[in-house]
Amino acid sequence: MPTQTFLNLPEPKRRRFIEVAIEEFANHHYRSASISRLVAKAGIAKGSFYQYFHNKKELYLYLIELALREKLDFLSRYQQQASHKGFFAALHSLLQANAAFDLALPRLSRLISRALSGDLPYKHEIIRRVKEMVLQRAQNLVKEAVARGDLRPDLDQDLAAFVITVLANEFGGYLAQRLQLEGHDVPPGQNPPELTQEKGQRLFHQLIDLLQYGMGARAVAQG
Amino acid sequence: MPTQTFLNLPEPKRRRFIEVAIEEFANHHYRSASISRLVAKAGIAKGSFYQYFHNKKELYLYLIELALREKLDFLSRYQQQASHKGFFAALHSLLQANAAFDLALPRLSRLISRALSGDLPYKHEIIRRVKEMVLQRAQNLVKEAVARGDLRPDLDQDLAAFVITVLANEFGGYLAQRLQLEGHDVPPGQNPPELTQEKGQRLFHQLIDLLQYGMGARAVAQG
DNA sequence: GCAGAATATGACTGACCGGTCATATGACCG
DNA sequence: CGGTCATATGACCGGTCAGTCATATTCTGC
Numbered sequence: 001m002p003t004q005t006f007l008n009l010p011e012p013k014r015r016r017f018i019e020v021a022i023e024e025f026a027n028h029h030y031r032s033a034s035i036s037r038l039v040a041k042a043g044i045a046k047g048s049f050y051q052y053f054h055n056k057k058e059l060y061l062y063l064i065e066l067a068l069r070e071k072l073d074f075l076s077r078y079q080q081q082a083s084h085k086g087f088f089a090a091l092h093s094l095l096q097a098n099a100a101f102d103l104a105l106p107r108l109s110r111l112i113s114r115a116l117s118g119d120l121p122y123k124h125e126i127i128r129r130v131k132e133m134v135l136q137r138a139q140n141l142v143k144e145a146v147a148r149g150d151l152r153p154d155l156d157q158d159l160a161a162f163v164i165t166v167l168a169n170e171f172g173g174y175l176a177q178r179l180q181l182e183g184h185d186v187p188p189g190q191n192p193p194e195l196t197q198e199k200g201q202r203l204f205h206q207l208i209d210l211l212q213y214g215m216g217a218r219a220v221a222q223g
Numbered sequence: 224m225p226t227q228t229f230l231n232l233p234e235p236k237r238r239r240f241i242e243v244a245i246e247e248f249a250n251h252h253y254r255s256a257s258i259s260r261l262v263a264k265a266g267i268a269k270g271s272f273y274q275y276f277h278n279k280k281e282l283y284l285y286l287i288e289l290a291l292r293e294k295l296d297f298l299s300r301y302q303q304q305a306s307h308k309g310f311f312a313a314l315h316s317l318l319q320a321n322a323a324f325d326l327a328l329p330r331l332s333r334l335i336s337r338a339l340s341g342d343l344p345y346k347h348e349i350i351r352r353v354k355e356m357v358l359q360r361a362q363n364l365v366k367e368a369v370a371r372g373d374l375r376p377d378l379d380q381d382l383a384a385f386v387i388t389v390l391a392n393e394f395g396g397y398l399a400q401r402l403q404l405e406g407h408d409v410p411p412g413q414n415p416p417e418l419t420q421e422k423g424q425r426l427f428h429q430l431i432d433l434l435q436y437g438m439g440a441r442a443v444a445q446g
Numbered sequence: 447g448c449a450g451a452a453t454a455t456g457a458c459t460g461a462c463c464g465g466t467c468a469t470a471t472g473a474c475c476g
Numbered sequence: 477c478g479g480t481c482a483t484a485t486g487a488c489c490g491g492t493c494a495g496t497c498a499t500a501t502t503c504t505g506c
Contacts, residue, residue: 005453008453029254031251031254031255032255035493036493036494045456046457046496047453047454047456047496047497048453048454048455050494051452051453055494056494088439117336117337119251119255150439150440159426159430162393163430163433166389166390167386174389178381206379206382207382210378210382211437211438212438214433214436214437215374215375215378215383215435216434216435216436217372217375231482258463258465267485268486269464269466269485270465270466270467270485270486273464273465274483278465279465
């Protein structure tokens with residue numbers, strides 16, 4: 001979608017531009033994100049920007065697509081180990097992966113979540129895809145688990161997938177707030193150290209436990 | 224916070240203005256909501272608006288406060304019957320009340336949820352209040368329930384309150400989407416409200432059941 | 447060194463924004 | 477009637493925006 005000129009750019013310059021652009025659209029909604037401010041921060045002329053992208057919308061959709069790809073990659077790296085250890089292990093991995101993404105790449109995470117609640121005048125397929133990225137995973141997970149007998153047979157599968165999706169999307173923010181973390185980007189390849197902390201892990205297990213056995217008083221007697 | 228002039232306005236005119244204003248801020252984020260567009264829609268002169276409110280921010284905070292009061296009223300009406308029937312009945316009532324508000328007053332709901340994910344340059348106490356309105360209820364509910372023995376004593380109460388809050392905030396949207404989708408399967412002509420109500424009720428009970436007993440396979444044997 | 451293509455530049459345009467203000471309208475009162 | 481005060485009005489201001497374009501610079505192959 002960007003022009004050939006943009007793709008021809010020396011990589012450091014291109015990288016720098018993308019970084020600044022992500023920051024701009026992570027910190028502002030589409031309408032109030034400013035190309036003028038962006039090019040000033042990136043240190044290029046306004047005219048140059050319009051040699052890279054035809055307009056603001058094109059840049060935005062490009063960034064969304066980029067963030068989406070990044071998130072899928074990130075989640076896939078987590079997904080490897082799971083799935084054959086049973087539903088709740090896989091669920092643990094799913095929740096952890098999503099939270100880790102939010103903590104490790106908060107700008108991309110914010111960019112995506114802005115897109116979901118978006119004002120933007122054009123609703124693109126990409127947005128729908130983003131919206132359902134986690135939902136799809138959750139639905140598949142639930143479906144397999146019911147077939148395997150890990151879950152109650154009387155469970156409303158769609159409802160269960162909804163619950164998981166919502167928690168997956170929100171748990172990262174909750175964790176950050178509760179552990180009082182600051183939103184700085186983590187170099188790729190490293191996990192955010194906080195997730196390996198005992199407190200974070202305990203919360204993950206608590207959440208999984210809650211989902212598996214419920215919060216009712218009777219449940220603990222059998223767990 | 225509005226001027227005396229605004230309060231002196233004949234009620235139909237004031238009501239109409241408020242309605243248009245709510246619509247404007249429900250459909251746009253703070254920055255891209257436009258006073259010019261607002262006054263055009265409301266059929267008043269720009270100068271008149273600035274006789275009613277000192278500036279955009281004041282109108283916005285006034286609308287938030289109004290929406291918040293409306294929501295509290297709405298939730299209170301639901302709260303009456305609950306609380307002495309045990310935790311899960313109260314939880315049912317809480318979830319239902321929140322969902323009902325979203326469905327009954329979607330513009331106010333959107334206004335509030337925009338405020339939560341807000342870009343707005345000034346973070347006011349009101350915003351924090353909104354943010355924690357449901358959370359407070361959930362926390363109190365959990366605290367009482369643990370003391371009463373309705374909930375597992377080993378439960379992380381803060382985590383449980385988080386789960387409830389998130390579900391309360393999101394379930395309305397899910398319900399609307401799901402009931403509407405299933406409604407389309409019904410042949411045109413009649414859309415029996417009893418059926419959708421029944422379906423909605425079933426989903427509420429399913430959700431409560433899930434929270435009480437969990438989604439694990441073992442849970443059903445004892446439930 | 448040179449032509450021609452690719453790229454960089456920032457002043458400029460037209461539109462819209464929040465907010466102001468001089469002026470107009472109308473209501474109430476003597 | 478006239479005077480005073482609350483209210484209504486929209487042209488206007490300075491600022492920012494997305495997007496354009498004529499011009500300047502840099503790169504490429506010969």
